[in-house]
Amino acid sequence: MNINRRSFLKASALGLAAVAATGVTPFTAVADESHKPNQTGKWTATTCQGCTASCPVKVYTQNKRILRIMGNWNCTATGGKICPKPHLAIQQVYDPDRIKTPMKRTNPEKGRGVDPGFVPISWDEALDTIADKLMELKKNGETKKLAFQKGRSTGVGDVLYKKFNILFGTPNYFGHGDICAEAEKMANWATEGTFSYHNYDLTNTKCFLMWSTDPISSNRMSGWASSVWGKVMDGAKIYVIDPRLSATAAKADKWLPIIPGTDGALACAIAHVILTKGLWNKKFVGDFKQGPWNYELTDNYNNKANLFKAGETVDESKFEYNQGYGLVRWWNLALKDATPEWAADICGVEAKVITEVATQFGKYGDASCSWQSPGTNMQVRGVYGAMAANALNGLVGSIETKGGVFRSASASTGKLPDHNHFRDSNARKAAKMKAIDGRIRKDFLNYNGKAIHSNETSSRLADVILQEDGHYEDGSYEIKMLISYWCNYCFSSTGAQRFERAYAKVPFYVNITTMPSESAMFADILLPAKHYMFERWGFMKASQGLYSYISVQQPVITPLWDTKTDETEIAWELAVKLKERGFSNIYNYYSKAFCDPETGNCPTNAAEFAEIAVKIMTAPAWNGKNAKQGTDLGSWRNFCSKGCFNSKKMGYKKHWGSLGQDTGKFEFFSESLKTLLEQVATQYKCDVNSVVESMGFEARDGLAFVPHYETPVRYGDEKTYPYIFEEHRARLNLEGRSANCVGYQEFKDTDPGDVAWDDVIKINPSDMEDLGLKTGDTVEVTSPQGSIIVHAKAWEGTRPGVVIKAYGQGHWAFGHVAAADFKNFKPRGGNNNDILPCDWERLSGSTARHGGLTRVSIKKVEA
Ligand SMILES: Nc1nc2c(c(=O)[nH]1)N[C@H]1C(S)=C(S)[C@@H](COP(=O)(O)OP(=O)(O)OC[C@H]3O[C@@H](n4cnc5c(=O)[nH]c(N)nc54)[C@H](O)[C@@H]3O)O[C@H]1N2
Ligand SMILES: Nc1nc2c(c(=O)[nH]1)N[C@H]1C(S)=C(S)[C@@H](COP(=O)(O)OP(=O)(O)OC[C@H]3O[C@@H](n4cnc5c(=O)[nH]c(N)nc54)[C@H](O)[C@@H]3O)O[C@H]1N2
Ligand code: SF4
Ligand SMILES: [Mo]
Numbered sequence: 001m002n003i004n005r006r007s008f009l010k011a012s013a014l015g016l017a018a019v020a021a022t023g024v025t026p027f028t029a030v031a032d033e034s035h036k037p038n039q040t041g042k043w044t045a046t047t048c049q050g051c052t053a054s055c056p057v058k059v060y061t062q063n064k065r066i067l068r069i070m071g072n073w074n075c076t077a078t079g080g081k082i083c084p085k086p087h088l089a090i091q092q093v094y095d096p097d098r099i100k101t102p103m104k105r106t107n108p109e110k111g112r113g114v115d116p117g118f119v120p121i122s123w124d125e126a127l128d129t130i131a132d133k134l135m136e137l138k139k140n141g142e143t144k145k146l147a148f149q150k151g152r153s154t155g156v157g158d159v160l161y162k163k164f165n166i167l168f169g170t171p172n173y174f175g176h177g178d179i180c181a182e183a184e185k186m187a188n189w190a191t192e193g194t195f196s197y198h199n200y201d202l203t204n205t206k207c208f209l210m211w212s213t214d215p216i217s218s219n220r221m222s223g224w225a226s227s228v229w230g231k232v233m234d235g236a237k238i239y240v241i242d243p244r245l246s247a248t249a250a251k252a253d254k255w256l257p258i259i260p261g262t263d264g265a266l267a268c269a270i271a272h273v274i275l276t277k278g279l280w281n282k283k284f285v286g287d288f289k290q291g292p293w294n295y296e297l298t299d300n301y302n303n304k305a306n307l308f309k310a311g312e313t314v315d316e317s318k319f320e321y322n323q324g325y326g327l328v329r330w331w332n333l334a335l336k337d338a339t340p341e342w343a344a345d346i347c348g349v350e351a352k353v354i355t356e357v358a359t360q361f362g363k364y365g366d367a368s369c370s371w372q373s374p375g376t377n378m379q380v381r382g383v384y385g386a387m388a389a390n391a392l393n394g395l396v397g398s399i400e401t402k403g404g405v406f407r408s409a410s411a412s413t414g415k416l417p418d419h420n421h422f423r424d425s426n427a428r429k430a431a432k433m434k435a436i437d438g439r440i441r442k443d444f445l446n447y448n449g450k451a452i453h454s455n456e457t458s459s460r461l462a463d464v465i466l467q468e469d470g471h472y473e474d475g476s477y478e479i480k481m482l483i484s485y486w487c488n489y490c491f492s493s494t495g496a497q498r499f500e501r502a503y504a505k506v507p508f509y510v511n512i513t514t515m516p517s518e519s520a521m522f523a524d525i526l527l528p529a530k531h532y533m534f535e536r537w538g539f540m541k542a543s544q545g546l547y548s549y550i551s552v553q554q555p556v557i558t559p560l561w562d563t564k565t566d567e568t569e570i571a572w573e574l575a576v577k578l579k580e581r582g583f584s585n586i587y588n589y590y591s592k593a594f595c596d597p598e599t600g601n602c603p604t605n606a607a608e609f610a611e612i613a614v615k616i617m618t619a620p621a622w623n624g625k626n627a628k629q630g631t632d633l634g635s636w637r638n639f640c641s642k643g644c645f646n647s648k649k650m651g652y653k654k655h656w657g658s659l660g661q662d663t664g665k666f667e668f669f670s671e672s673l674k675t676l677l678e679q680v681a682t683q684y685k686c687d688v689n690s691v692v693e694s695m696g697f698e699a700r701d702g703l704a705f706v707p708h709y710e711t712p713v714r715y716g717d718e719k720t721y722p723y724i725f726e727e728h729r730a731r732l733n734l735e736g737r738s739a740n741c742v743g744y745q746e747f748k749d750t751d752p753g754d755v756a757w758d759d760v761i762k763i764n765p766s767d768m769e770d771l772g773l774k775t776g777d778t779v780e781v782t783s784p785q786g787s788i789i790v791h792a793k794a795w796e797g798t799r800p801g802v803v804i805k806a807y808g809q810g811h812w813a814f815g816h817v818a819a820a821d822f823k824n825f826k827p828r829g830g831n832n833n834d835i836l837p838c839d840w841e842r843l844s845g846s847t848a849r850h851g852g853l854t855r856v857s858i859k860k861v862e863a
Pocket of ligand 3: 048049050051052053054055082083084085086221222223224
């Protein structure tokens with residue numbers, strides 16, 4: 001591979017030349033000198049994007065070198081705290097393996113382990129080549145044959161991802177939501193009417209049910225959660241439901257090592273106990289109208305009969321609702337027989353434990369919190385179980401109460417300028433076309449909170465591209481050109497091998513990246529991106545707890561190499577090149593519609609454009625518009641200095657009365673989902689049962705509208721593949737971006753059961769014995785999807801019958817640290833996505849990576 005020392009030296013020389021030629025110094029960040037008086041360097045505000053929490057941070061530089069990172073002390077939500085991960089970002093930005101200059105491929109052969117023969121080229125040559133290819137599509141009337149994929153992005157991502165593609169004339173741009181966690185939002189929407197993640201009032205919660213949630217290691221608040229967890233543990237009962245002893249489970253009151261994929265049964269049994277014991281929250285849900293009082297545990301409800309008795313159907317007319325809706329129907333359809341004994345057989349958790357947990361959860365009432373996360377919802381049939389987990393919040397009435405679950409506090413951002421005037425007839429036509437990811441089918445609902453078939457299914461793009469030429473289904477067609485940025489589908493998508501074949505098949509592929517990566521190895525042109533945290537303009541909006549924030553990203557240091565900002569500078573430069581070739585619409589839009597909100601000036605170059613785009617999007621945080629939502633920062637300069645806009649605290653009970661879509665209530669019987677499924681049935685001229693069946697669910701009739709248990713989907717027969725495979729996010733994963741950091745490898749053992757610089761499959765000692773294995777043995781783990789080679793480790797933290805491995809190792813092309821032998825494309829361990837087949841939760845269109853999706857066999861092999 002030609003990414004060697006000589007090319008890098010050449011590349012950096014090119015970089016200096018490029019800066020000199022444009023005369024632009026993009027280093028205009030505003031430092032906050034107000035803190036740490038005894039230090040000689042300066043602190044600059046920016047934003048970590050190690051995970052979705054997007055914590056505001058401050059970076060300390062001395063002589064233009066980054067020395068340390070702290071949480072931004074101006075941030076209310078995090079209290080200025082961060083998790084350990086952003087410290088690895090320093091290793092990322094200074095990583096010697098970074099892509100330092102544009103490169104072009106010289107070896108036409110593409111495949112895993114094939115040297116692309118990359119050679120450095122100038123930005124001009126790279127952009128000219130790409131623009132020529134784009135113009136070729138345009139001239140042939142084939143703009144729709146450009147596909148675009150993105151992964152993580154900043155708040156100005158749409159400048160490139162949406163606006164560029166819309167104006168160019170392709171409907172085929174796809175985000176990575178479907179490989180992330182959209183099923184979680186779907187479950188919240190179906191019960192509570194919010195297509196979004198929840199926020200949690202950690203320090204006020206008295207009882208937690210953690211459905212696979214490990215907040216001190218991952219999930220969406222680990223900055224704040226890590227800092228307050230000691231206090232949380234002092235004040236709350238914590239029950240963790242996970243086949244693996246996670247970091248949170250290790251410190252919990254109880255660990256419930258569930259059989260993967262059976263969460264729906266456990267959640268329904270917990271609901272059953274809460275109802276039969278009369279522990280539901282009558283003020284929130286409602287209550288029976290009359291009858292003699294016979295509640296087992298509550299003592300303040302007179303003259304009412306609890307008709308929820310195991311096995312007995314309840315007459316709906318006897319119940320009167322407050323904020324709840326359809327509880328009796330849920331009971332009759334899915335709960336009356338869901339006893340702890342029934343669930344114990346399915347989920348492998350003892351009946352008496354189920355009863356104990358349910359009783360505690362019910363007792364703490366609206367200060368209890370049921371926190372469902374991807375382990376529970378990103379399963380093929382996972383939404384129904386996740387709905388059940390969220391319905392427990394409805395049962396105890398912990399919706400927007402002290403210690404309960406919340407939506408995000410408001411913090412409005414600006415809008416990108418309207419692009420309509422800049423669309424030609426071709427672009428208008430494209431806007432009406434179907435995207436080719438095959439989401440518009442009876443068996444893919446892909447609801448996004450607004451409309452069906454709208455959530456993108458980027459993970460299906462590989463299958464679409466791999467269709468035999470001339471035999472395209474779903475109205476799809478060949479893809480002639482692909483651009484992707486900040487994503488690595490050849491590693492991060494389940495069934496990853498599909499993307500290797502698909503990217504090899506696409507005639508022209510451009511990858512915009514900071515690092516070499518598995519996907520980058522298939523590129524015809526590589527464009528080097530500035531690092532998201534330290535080298536560019538951007539911003540993020542996020543929430544933790546009851547506060548939201550808008551946080552700036554600014555160039556903390558002068559970019560190290562000849563790189564450009566993916567979302568703005570590269571978009572601008574490409575627009576310029578297209579204009580030179582006679583297509584000026586995108587350039588006109590960028591240069592005429594984007595005006596600096598302070599000066600009114602339009603951008604004249606890429607660097608100005610990059611900053612102005614961020615100013616437009618963040619203006620409400622500093623121009624007075626958001627003054628009612630939080631602390632107005634008064635000026636752009638002050639925003640950059642302080643680093644973040646803080647919202648006011650989220651109010652209690654804010655959405656009571658407007659919870660479910662049409663009912664306004666918390667829907668235990670989801671009228672919202674019923675309406676949606678009926679809409680699909682009408683569209684495809686069939687009945688709801690047929691829709692639900694085609695999506696692979698077991699439910700029929702009313703059951704399809706209520707939370708319930710569905711048998712988990714498992715690939716591989718039990719005889720050939722005796723073990724259920726499960727996996728977890730590593731604590732130091734910065735999504736898929738940290739494996740080349742020495743700190744990641746050195747501290748890999750912060751994940752319970754893991755080993756530094758290694759990739760181990762964690763097997764219960766009883767299964768190790770059956771397999772005749774000892775710790776350290778090299779094993780081949782095989783599923784119907786593929787095989788990986790890793791080390792075996794005996795570990796009591798894995799449920800017997802299940803084998804568990806962290807996600808994150810197995811990179812063969814991510815750099816010298818990540819790979820065991822980078823030069824020869826030899827990975828360190830194995831990529832879970834080489835053994836996880838690609839299948840979907842089809843209500844949201846998400847890939848399912850959990851719930852014991854596949855079985856595996858384990859075989860000892862030579863080291
Ligand atoms: N088996 C398994 N698969 C998973 C997951 C899992 O837990 N298990 N997690 C899933 C989830 S939740 C998500 S969100 C996805 C994430 O998956 P992706 O969206 O594919 O993101 P990453 O894997 O983080 O890869 C990002 C790539 O972008 C490049 N890059 C890094 N920094 C920058 C930058 O600043 N700018 C640009 N332009 N490029 C950069 C690097 O090449 C890196 O490989 O993975 C999913 N895949
Ligand atoms: N440290 C760290 N934090 C992150 C990220 C990161 O890369 N690193 N990425 C961020 C992103 S993009 C996302 S989407 C979120 C993801 O949020 P997380 O909550 O971190 O999601 P996962 O890592 O997918 O969840 C995996 C957990 O589910 C458990 N599990 C698997 N199957 C089952 C099952 O059938 N039932 C139950 N009950 N448990 C099961 C696994 O053992 C594991 O503990 O995290 C964010 N936070
Ligand atoms: S929680 Fe996520 S965004 Fe916050 S500091 Fe840690 S990695 Fe960065
Ligand atoms: Mo994600």
